[in-house]
Every structure is written in structure tokens, then in C-alpha cells.
Amino acid sequence: MLAHANLLSLHDVDQHRLAPLLAPRSIALVGASRRRNTVGNDMVRNIIASGYDGAVYPVNPGYATLYGFRCYAGLTALPEPVDLAILSVPNRVLENVVDEAIAAGARALVIFASAELEGERDDLLRDRIAHKAREAGVPLCGANCMGFFNLSHPVRAFSAFHADPLTAGGLTCIAQSGSLLQALLFNDERLKFNLAVSAGQELVTTAADFMDYALDQPETRCVALVLEAIRDPRTFVAALEKANRRGIPVIVLKLGRTEAGAQFALSHTGAIAGNAEVYEALFRRYGVISVRDLNELAQTAILLSTIRKPLRPGGLAAILDSGGERELIVDVASDLNVPFAQISAATTQVLAENLDLGLSPVNPVDAWGTGKDFEAIFENCLTALMADPDTGIGMFVADLAEELDLHDAYIDICQSVARTSDKPLVLMTNYSAWSHRKHALRLSREGVAVLDGTTTALRAVRHAMDYRDFAARAPIQQDEHCENPRAAHWRALLASRTSALSEDEGYALLSDYGIRVPAYRIVNSRQEAIIAASEIGFPLVAKTAMPGILHKSDVGGVMLGIADADAAGRAYDDLSARLGPRVLLTEMARGQAEMAFGLVSDAQFGSFAMIAFGGIWIEILKDSQLAMAPVDRAVAARRIASLKMSDVLNGVRGAPPCDTAALIDAYVNLGALARDLGAQIAELDINPVLVGEDGVIAVDSLIVPAPAVEAQHVH
Incomplete structure (x- = not known):
């Protein structure tokens, strides 16, 4: 069955619309050159170094042969139409070369140049090229890109020459920053790629398209994205849904997170829910792992693409050779909400029987005592920790150095335990500058990920746990009855208004959607x-x-x-x-906690429902959560629990607990309102929403129809 599944997947890859671009059977190298330190030379040498076994046609009228290949004066002189034309030509001739490539039957293009001409104002070169490629049905990597590595095919259509071979693996990386892609490609052998793409300007083919292709490759185990913008929202969401169906985790480093979300905000919602929060809500909906910097992306990708066994339910079990390092990992894990496994009495007994006198049989366990028989002690203790029912993932903590014989023994222990356990094991170094390349590569062959830096490594573990928990959840419950019976009435009213709804109209709208008002x-x-x-x-x-x-x-x-x-x-x-x-x-309504509801409309991804602690302090507290509409009860409960002040709802200083079930219902109803009317509402601010032991009541609201904001901008 597995072999049959792989054959089906390979067939899918061959049939994918990006196959001529990413897995070409023939390549034309336009602008090929013998001159070193030029893009034209680098692209030829990359093709040779990749071991590409298809037809290669250098195109440059200045050469008869180049690196043993016959050279051609132009694309129309080639003996066959090629799958892929890689264009290393300046902007001044780029349009003519694109025309020639399309006329000659090239099925895909890579454009390294910026596709910009000085002095252009309206009819831009990049727009003309994009239009021509789309009209011809030609996928295009770039412009202003570095190209791609496909280690599964294999082919390197890349603008910077890299002589050393790369070890193929299961990580796909798609980046809108070529420099950040290079940093990942050429600096850490633990990152083993099957596909790496510098997407550039995405004139035709977007990061979402490349991700869709990667998800059809049987080698793909993890996808990492570096994104400035999402240019094709519908395809992007479809790719995330595909990744979920196939159980492939997606990691995103979103650049430009501080962009303001609303420049003309009339309500509090626009002031506290910006662009970054919308993306985070989108990512939560689809289980995307959102990271903050390149190190965090790399460590998370190393973990998820290296381990071969799924995380089980439960927490982290760790073994160390230092009491001080145990204190460090416990502190950082607490900060990052990484739970430790609550080990059983049987596991505790095994630890007590093996540890030297004076060492505590607790998780995480400091197992270094006198050093006598340390290998047996560490292996027995780690084996017991890994077998504990509450262990989801195991960790050996050691600041590896290749010149220490002690650390060779640690590697042997990790390999031995990893082979017999049905759970993933990682090795973490607290100090990322230690030299342990050989150790790391040796362990990775056994499916043991080596992670560097206490905080970054534990963030990676937390991400892996979050993805595990996401994959185990029931699908989001979509409202099968579609829309509220009063939705058509409110759409018509909102479309006709160029001013905010009066408060009594707002009360009527909220009541129709099941949100209680005074x-x-x-x-x-x-x-x-x-x-x-x-x-x-x-x-x-x-x-x-x-x-x-x-x-x-x-x-x-x-x-x-x-x-x-x-x-x-x-x-x-x-x-x-x-x-x-x-x-x-x-x-006069009463309640123990003052909260707020809001609606955020995003031009790319639709409507999002916001909940926050607020009242008059809403913009100071900025304790808010955003969920993509519609919102089911499980999502509503998680978002409410994620509020920093959520403990207030449990009752403080002798107050009874609030009716959180009613608050969840109200948030779900807000999500239904956002689903039905989000396109017609520019801003919605319900503040305060009073929550008490006997329910929820929306006291004040501001609802601004979309035509009102459009009229404001016109005037």
C-alpha cells in the first residue's frame, strides 16, 4: 500500500501545473556565460553541480560551446521547445527575451532581473511580463528572485553558485527574501531540503502555488515560509487546508508584522487589532506555526523535519548532567508554557533505583552524580522517562563539544534510546555557539533532532506540541444553516447607510444575532x-x-x-x-467583568471576531484575541482562555465565577454576525460587554457601515 501511495504521489507531481518549472525535462540557460562571478556563469555551474540529467541548452550568440554543451544563438534556434527557460538577462532586453521564450514554446520561466526600467510610471515592465506569461499559461519564478533548488528532481535554477552538495531531505522552504533563504540553505546541514524557492516578486506564481506543488511531493514532511505578503489569499488558504489533510506542518515567519491594521479607525477595535493579529488569527485557524525570527524558524524546522515518530499526548521529559542547567530549563519552560511530563510512581521508582545517592527522582532529572557507570544510569533513566505514559517527547540536555569523549557517550545513549522508543527524542544545547556539527549530523540520521539555545529550542518544542494538539482536534464546526434569517434585512440596511447605526439600531441588530442587550x-x-x-x-x-x-x-x-x-x-x-x-x-446592567467585542474586516481573508477585556481601559490593556469567522464553541473557549486577564472570569477576591458558557455563546454569535455581515460593516465596537454570574449583556455599541467609511474617504 505504501509503495502504491508513493507512485500515486509521484504521478501527481508529474502532472502538477508547476512541473515544467520545478521538475523540467529540458532547460534553456539564456544569458549563459563563461565569465566568473556573473549570474550567467553561476546558473550554468549550478545546473552542472545539481546532477541534472535532462537536456541543457545554453543560449548566447557569443559562444559555440560552453562547459561541454553546444551553445545556441537564440531560443528559436533550439532543437525543441524547452520546459524551462532560465533568463539571466538585463532589464533592457528582458521583455524581448520573454516574448521570444513564449513564442519558442517555453513552458515555464525563471527571471532573476528586477523587471524594472528607469522612468516608467504607468505601463510597467513587470506588469507587461506578468500579463504575457499569464496569457500564455506560463508559470514564472520571479522576477527579482534567486530561483530554486529542487533536490528531489534534481535541478538548481539558482543565481548564486554553491559548489558543495546538499543532502536531500523532507523540508520545503519558500521565501520572499532571497537572502534569508540563502542563510537557511547554506549554513546548517541539519536542514535537509527537498525544495527551496526564492519566490521574488511573484509576478505570476506565488508562494501558495509553490506550496501546493510541494504538498504533492512524497518527500515533503514540513513546509517553512518566509513571507512579506500573501498575494493570493484563496490559493494560500487552499494550500493550508491541503497541508492539514496530509498532516504536513507549516511554519511561517511573517515579516512586516508592525504594519497598522486600520488607518481610519473610528472605533477601539481598529486601534488594538492590527495587521499582525489578523495573520495570527488566520494561522491559528489552520494550525500554522508562527515564529518570530529566523533562528526560531530553523530550530522548529529541524525538529519537525528530523523526527520520525509523532509526538504523543503529554509533556516534556528531560534528562541533564547539571543541576544549574535543570534550573535554567525549568525557568524558561515555565515562561514559554512548555509542560513537563507528570511521571508515574513506576517511573519514579526506576529513577530512584538508578540515580546516585542524593539525586532526586523527578522530571527533569539531573542524572550526574559520581560519574561511575554514568552511561548505564543515563540510558536506564532516559528509557524510563520515554516510556512514561505522560511523556509526549523526550529531551537530552547537553552542551555538546566534539572534542569531549564524554559527549560521544551521550550520543551513543541517545541513539540507543531513540531506536527502542516509540516517541521522538531531541538533544538540546543551551549555548548555540558550541561546536557539535558531527554529533548533530550523526544523531539526525537516527531521527534525533539537535536543537540549539535554551529559549529557541524550547519554543520549537512548544510549537511541535501545539501542532500535535491542533491535529488532534475535531474540525471546526461550520454553521450548517448558513445565515441568520434576518441577515438579508441587515445587509440591505447597512448598504443604504452612510452614517453609523444609531444605538437602538445596534441593539436590534445584536438582539437578532442572539447577543443580549438591555x-x-x-x-x-x-x-x-x-x-x-x-x-x-x-x-x-x-x-x-x-x-x-x-x-x-x-x-x-x-x-x-x-x-x-x-x-x-x-x-x-x-x-x-x-x-x-x-x-x-x-x-442599568451590571456585571463583574467589563469586556468588549469587535469585528475586523480584512480585504484578503474576510471577517474576524474580536474579544477583549476593556471598558474605558481597552486601548491601554490591549488584552484581546481574534478569531476568523465563523467561530465555533471550541475556538471561542480557547480564545477566551488565552486572554491575559482570563482568570478574572473565574471570580476574584471572593466574587463568584462569571458565566463563561454564556460568554462563549455570545462570542459564537458574534462570529455568526461577522460571517453574515462582515462585508457590509467597516467597524463594529461593542463596549462594554458586562459579564456576571448570571449571563452576558452588551451595554454599548458602535456599528459603522462600509458605505459610511467610503463616504468619509471621498470627502
């Missing part, structure tokens, strides 16, 4: 206020309801604690005199 009345006279107040009951809140006043408290437009009819009349008189005759009366 009892309320709109009044336009003192007498109406007194009558309405008696109907609602006391105490009351009075707010100005005049159009155009978005943040009422900023203008003294909110009066609290109205205790009787006379006070209701006086409150109406004050508000109407200062701000206008339209006033909203509501019951």
Missing part, C-alpha cells in the same frame, strides 16, 4: 422619558442618541444611576439642552 426606549421629549423610565424600571441609564455622536462619554452624553421618574426627567432636560432632543433610556 431593555431600552428612544424618547424625544421629557414626558416620553418619564413614561418610558417607568416602563423599563429603575435604576436607568440615559444616553444621547443624536446622530453623529460616536463616543458618547467623551461629550458627557451618558448619565448613570437614574433612580426615579424625576431624575429621568432631569437627565432628559440636561442631555437635550446640551446635545439634542433624541435620548436613549436603558436598564
Whole structure:
């Protein structure tokens, strides 16, 4: 069955639309050169060094032969149409060469040049090239890229020559930064690639397209992405879904994380939920591992592409030869929320029977005592830790140095234990500058990942645990009844409005979506206020309801604690005199925690529902979580639990616990609202949302239809 599955996968690769680009059967090297330290020379030598066994056609009218290959004056002179034309030509002739390549039947292109001409303003060279390639159905790597390495095919269509062979493995790396890709490719032999792509400007073929191809390769075990932007959102999401179906983890280093998410924010939501939070919510939805820098990406990729056994449920079991290092790993693991396995009594007994006098049989275990029989002690203890039911992954901690015989023994121990255990084992060095290349490569052959640096290595372990937990979850429950029965009404109303909804309209909208609001009345006279107040009951809140006043408290437009009819009349008189005759009366809601809901609309990925701790402190606390709409109960519960102040909901200083089930329901309902109406709402800010022991109530809201923001920008 396995062999059959691999044959099917290889067939899929051959049939993939990017096969002519990434697995070509023939290549034209346009601009090939004998002159060293030029891109034209480097690309030829890379093809030779790769061991490529297809047809190679250098194209340069200045040579008869080049490195043993017959050279051709132009693409039209080739004996056959090629799968791939690699273009090492300057921008001034690039368009003509692209035209010639397409006319000659080239099925794919790599463009190293920037595709920019000085003085162009409107009709840009890169746009013309992109249009021509799309019209011809020709995939294109670049422009302004370094090309790619395909170690499975094999072929190197790369602009910088690298003489040393690379060991093929299961890691695909796709980067929009060529320099960052080179850093990963050429500096760490623990990273074993099957495919590495410098995507450049992505004029035609995007990172998502390259990822889709990689996910069809049987060798791919992990995908790492370095992204400045996602240029094809639909294909990107489809690729993430494909990765989930195939159980292949995806790691992303997102560059430019500090870009502002909303430049014209009228609500608090836009001020605290920016571009980075949208990406993080997207990544959470699809189980993407989000990393902060290149070291973290590399360590996580080493771990996930090296280990051959899946993480099991449970925590980390670690063995060390130092009490001080144990303190370090415990401290850092606590900071990063990496749990240690709660080892059983049977495991504790094995440790106690093996450890020297004075050493504690606990996890993590410091196993170095007198040094006598240390190999047997470490192997027996580590074997017991790995076998413990609560161990998900094991770790040997040692700052390896190749010249120490002691560390050769540690390697032997790790290899022995790894062979017999059904769980993954890693070796971690606390200090990443130690020399241990040979040890690391030796262990990687046994499926033991060697990770460097306490914090970065433990982050990698945390990421692996998160991916394990994501893969074990039930799929997100999509709402099968599609949309709210009142959705069409609200879409029409929102589309017709060029101003924010009034608060009573906001209450009606929230009520239609199952989010509880206070009892309320709109009044336009003192007498109406007194009558309405008696109907609602006391105490009351009075707010100005005049159009155009978005943040009422900023203008003294909110009066609290109205205790009787006379006070209701006086409150109406004050508000109407200062701000206008339209006033909203509501019951005075109570709760233990002040929270906020919001909606973020992203042009690429749609609507996201936000929950935050807030009230008047929302922009200072910035304790928020974002979830991609729609939101099911499991996602809602995780996002609420992830709030930094979530313990407040459990009751503090003698207060009873809040009704978190009702809060989860309200957040799910907010997700349904975002799903149905997100495209019609520019901003939605429900603040405060009061949460108490008897439920949730949305006290105040600001809902700005999309046409209102468009009108604001026009004027």
C-alpha cells in the first residue's frame, strides 16, 4: 500500500501545473556565460553541480560551446521547445527575451532581473511580463528572485553558485527574501531540503502555488515560509487546508508584522487589532506555526523535519548532567508554557533505583552524580522517562563539544534510546555557539533532532506540541444553516447607510444575532422619558442618541444611576439642552467583568471576531484575541482562555465565577454576525460587554457601515 501511495504521489507531481518549472525535462540557460562571478556563469555551474540529467541548452550568440554543451544563438534556434527557460538577462532586453521564450514554446520561466526600467510610471515592465506569461499559461519564478533548488528532481535554477552538495531531505522552504533563504540553505546541514524557492516578486506564481506543488511531493514532511505578503489569499488558504489533510506542518515567519491594521479607525477595535493579529488569527485557524525570527524558524524546522515518530499526548521529559542547567530549563519552560511530563510512581521508582545517592527522582532529572557507570544510569533513566505514559517527547540536555569523549557517550545513549522508543527524542544545547556539527549530523540520521539555545529550542518544542494538539482536534464546526434569517434585512440596511447605526439600531441588530442587550426606549421629549423610565424600571441609564455622536462619554452624553421618574426627567432636560432632543433610556446592567467585542474586516481573508477585556481601559490593556469567522464553541473557549486577564472570569477576591458558557455563546454569535455581515460593516465596537454570574449583556455599541467609511474617504 505504501509503495502504491508513493507512485500515486509521484504521478501527481508529474502532472502538477508547476512541473515544467520545478521538475523540467529540458532547460534553456539564456544569458549563459563563461565569465566568473556573473549570474550567467553561476546558473550554468549550478545546473552542472545539481546532477541534472535532462537536456541543457545554453543560449548566447557569443559562444559555440560552453562547459561541454553546444551553445545556441537564440531560443528559436533550439532543437525543441524547452520546459524551462532560465533568463539571466538585463532589464533592457528582458521583455524581448520573454516574448521570444513564449513564442519558442517555453513552458515555464525563471527571471532573476528586477523587471524594472528607469522612468516608467504607468505601463510597467513587470506588469507587461506578468500579463504575457499569464496569457500564455506560463508559470514564472520571479522576477527579482534567486530561483530554486529542487533536490528531489534534481535541478538548481539558482543565481548564486554553491559548489558543495546538499543532502536531500523532507523540508520545503519558500521565501520572499532571497537572502534569508540563502542563510537557511547554506549554513546548517541539519536542514535537509527537498525544495527551496526564492519566490521574488511573484509576478505570476506565488508562494501558495509553490506550496501546493510541494504538498504533492512524497518527500515533503514540513513546509517553512518566509513571507512579506500573501498575494493570493484563496490559493494560500487552499494550500493550508491541503497541508492539514496530509498532516504536513507549516511554519511561517511573517515579516512586516508592525504594519497598522486600520488607518481610519473610528472605533477601539481598529486601534488594538492590527495587521499582525489578523495573520495570527488566520494561522491559528489552520494550525500554522508562527515564529518570530529566523533562528526560531530553523530550530522548529529541524525538529519537525528530523523526527520520525509523532509526538504523543503529554509533556516534556528531560534528562541533564547539571543541576544549574535543570534550573535554567525549568525557568524558561515555565515562561514559554512548555509542560513537563507528570511521571508515574513506576517511573519514579526506576529513577530512584538508578540515580546516585542524593539525586532526586523527578522530571527533569539531573542524572550526574559520581560519574561511575554514568552511561548505564543515563540510558536506564532516559528509557524510563520515554516510556512514561505522560511523556509526549523526550529531551537530552547537553552542551555538546566534539572534542569531549564524554559527549560521544551521550550520543551513543541517545541513539540507543531513540531506536527502542516509540516517541521522538531531541538533544538540546543551551549555548548555540558550541561546536557539535558531527554529533548533530550523526544523531539526525537516527531521527534525533539537535536543537540549539535554551529559549529557541524550547519554543520549537512548544510549537511541535501545539501542532500535535491542533491535529488532534475535531474540525471546526461550520454553521450548517448558513445565515441568520434576518441577515438579508441587515445587509440591505447597512448598504443604504452612510452614517453609523444609531444605538437602538445596534441593539436590534445584536438582539437578532442572539447577543443580549438591555431593555431600552428612544424618547424625544421629557414626558416620553418619564413614561418610558417607568416602563423599563429603575435604576436607568440615559444616553444621547443624536446622530453623529460616536463616543458618547467623551461629550458627557451618558448619565448613570437614574433612580426615579424625576431624575429621568432631569437627565432628559440636561442631555437635550446640551446635545439634542433624541435620548436613549436603558436598564442599568451590571456585571463583574467589563469586556468588549469587535469585528475586523480584512480585504484578503474576510471577517474576524474580536474579544477583549476593556471598558474605558481597552486601548491601554490591549488584552484581546481574534478569531476568523465563523467561530465555533471550541475556538471561542480557547480564545477566551488565552486572554491575559482570563482568570478574572473565574471570580476574584471572593466574587463568584462569571458565566463563561454564556460568554462563549455570545462570542459564537458574534462570529455568526461577522460571517453574515462582515462585508457590509467597516467597524463594529461593542463596549462594554458586562459579564456576571448570571449571563452576558452588551451595554454599548458602535456599528459603522462600509458605505459610511467610503463616504468619509471621498470627502
